[in-house]
Amino acid sequence: MVQKADDLVIIGISVGLAVGILIASLVFFAICWYKKRVHLRRCANERSVATLPIRTNGLGTVIESSASIPNSATVKVLEYLAKKPRRSWWNNHGKDQFLPTSGIPRYSYKDIQKATQNFTTILGQGSFGPVYKATMPAGEVVAVKVLASSSKQGEKEFHTEVSLLARLHHRNLVNLVGYCIDRGQHMLVYEYMSNGSLEKLLHNKNEQILSWEERLQIALDISHGIAYLHDGAVPPVIHRDLKSANILLDRAMRAKVADFGLSKEEVFEGQNSGLKGTYGYIDPVYISTNKFTTKSDIYSFGVILFELITGIHPSRNLMEYVNLATLSPDGVDEIFDSQIVGTCNPEEVRSLARIAHKCLHKTPRKRPSVGEVSQAILKIKQRHLVKENTTSFAEDFYGALSRIEFQDLELKKLARIDES
Structure with a gap:
């Protein structure tokens, strides 16, 4: 009986070992099968990456064919981005992308x-x-x-x-x-520019009359504004629509350039742009060549200067009057705005007219830069102030002298009265 029990124990141990070995083998084979499956899937993913074409992702960047993509989910995401419609700046203006x-x-x-x-x-x-x-x-x-x-x-x-x-x-x-x-x-x-546009002030009879001093200061202010666009901005800006309607004045009658809807940065210079601007102010060279430069703005500024001098709108044949005035040295005297004749120095008017003529030169490269124009107007302004101050001093001096003489006469009268 004892022998039989021992045999049963040995058989049980043997069966247990066999079952354990079987289970271990199954686990081992399962692990190997899983690893092989994972390896095959990774190889398949790598092959799919190798066959991807070069494409954009819809955001402006490029996906290279040699890029390393970790799994198929990423591939699907990138394919989705590539298929998304590209959004241009103009298509998104309503969302204010810029x-x-x-x-x-x-x-x-x-x-x-x-x-x-x-x-x-x-x-x-x-x-x-x-x-x-x-x-x-x-x-x-x-x-x-x-x-x-x-x-x-x-x-x-x-x-x-x-x-x-x-x-x-x-x-x-x-x-x-x-x-x-x-x-x-x-x-x-x-x-808010409380005095409105230069066009309205010059050509509306119900508006106040601009004095020569105000016109000279307005010309100087405009030149400073254009000088900033051409020489101070980076990159430089060409306005392309300079005209009296786009010059606004504040309550102190200081002028500011407005309306930049047609403006271009100078990087576009020399390119065909399509004719833009306002007839009467547009450079004839721009009209004939369809190409604009900073000298196109200088031409428009020359027209505005003559508009300030004459009070004549370009739509009323301003340039015909200007061309006739060039036939004689003092021809500009004949077209000077009648509203302020006799209130200014004619030589100052002629000096400003000479600057305007240079701005209108038919050859753009022979037109002055805006910096040169600004300096020339400033010199006229300074000469005007010197004369004005000299005149004021003389008036004050002779006024004081007259008062002294008057007081002296009064004292003499009082002395005679006392003696009598």
Whole structure:
């Protein structure tokens, strides 16, 4: 019986060992099978990466065919990005892709509607659209220019102006203080220029008459604004639509250049641009060649100078009068604005006319730079101030002398009365 029990124990141990070995073998084979399957899947993924073509990811970057991609899920994500439609800057203007870094506040339609009292006070009408007076919540008075649906200008000009004025800041450029893209409307919010445009002041009989001193200062202010665009901005900017309507004046009668919707950076110089601007102010060379340069702005400025001298609008054949005046040395005297004849020094007028003539030279390279024009106008201004101060001193001196003589006579009269 004892022997039989021992045999049973030995048999049990043997069976247990056999079962253990079997289980271990199954586990070993399962592990090997799993590793092989993982290896085959990785190889398949690597082969799929090797056959990927070069493509863009929809964000402007490129996926190379030799790129290492860890798994098939990543491949699917990248394929999804590649299939997404590419979004251009113009397709996303409504979402303001380019403006968040501009530093210019964006207003809602409701903000502008409230500030303008539902667009009730209109200041004027330009090629862009109507301009309204508005008062912001902080009490700041501004001008709101609304892009009209009938305007020849459009969203491209709107974005050009916002992006340029975000980086252009000068005392002789109108300051952009905000913008609005909402409910299909495009609006620009500017500092308020209480004296309106130079065009209105020169050609509206109901407006005040600009004195010669004011005209000379306006010419100097405009030259400083253009000088900043051409020589101070990086890269330089060509305005392309300089005209009296785009020169605005503040309450101190200081002039600022406005409306940059047609402006271009000088990197575009010499390229065909399509004819832009206002007839009467456009450089004839630009018209014939369809190419613009900084000297195209100089021509337009020359027209504005003659507009200041004569008070004649370019649409009223200003250049014909100017060409006739060149036939005699003092011909400009015949076309000088009759409203201020006799209130200024004719030689100063002739000097400014000579500068304007140089700006209108038919060969662009022979036209002066805006820096040279600015210096020449400044010299006229300085000579004017010297003469004005000299005259004032003489008047004060002779006035004081007359008062002394009068007092002397009065004293003599009193002395005679006392003697009698």
